[in-house]
Amino acid sequence: ILNVEQSPQSLHVQEGDSTNFTCSFPSSNFYALHWYRWETAKSPEALFVMTLNGDEKKKGRISATLNTKEGYSYLYIKGSQPEDSATYLCAPSRGNTDKLIFGTGTRLQVFP
Amino acid sequence: EADIYQTPRYLVIGTGKKITLECSQTMGHDKMYWYQQDPGMELHLIHYSYGVNSTEKGDLSSESTVSRIRTEHFPLTLESARPSHTSQYLCASSAIPGYTEAFFGQGTRLTVV
Secondary structure, eight states: OOOOEEEOSEEEEETTOOEEEEEEOOOTTOOEEEEEEEOTTSOOEEEEEEOSTTOEEEETTEEEEEETTTTEEEEEESSOOGGGOEEEEEEEESSTTOOOOOOOOEEEEEEO | OOOEEEEOSEEEEOTTOOEEEEEEESSOOSEEEEEEEOTTSOEEEEEEEEETTEEEEOSSOOSOEEOOSBTTBOOEEESSOOGGGOEEEEEEEESSTTTSOEEEOOOEEEEEO
């Protein structure tokens, strides 16, 4: 079983605050790391797929970094908005035949 | 927008009934997945498929079964529904397993009474 940990489990921030969360995963046999956003009453949507150690990806106010040697990835949201409220999921992959196993998720609530 | 569809969106059914949850995608993806999520809980993988005639169990044991006779279609069946099967079921697909993003359907919320 692939041990994927996400922290914190939940987060409440004020509009305009910047925030970040962590995804920890086994560093052995690393292939790719996925980040998804799951808004209430919608389906999960991919944010990033990262493969290279030291990689940094950005989409608007959201960015992510990857450390494959130590087995973690950070997701940052700059200037949080209420529409950022969602559960953020990560899923590491160990190869192109690997199943996609998600972490427990970080539930973010942004208050106006 | 993702071209992956699940039907029905909501289903309330009595104990002991046989049910099939449908999942279809028009993207030609070989890899397909079924996930289960109980309210407030994690998203657990229950079945996946690498392609036609390939199916495997996921990390969470499930009494459901799946089939993959066509690339685009990955139905999930419960032979005899029980209240413990009440959950949300999400279907997903991806092009290159593990390397490209997965696309999710809208989900089926199943309630067994």
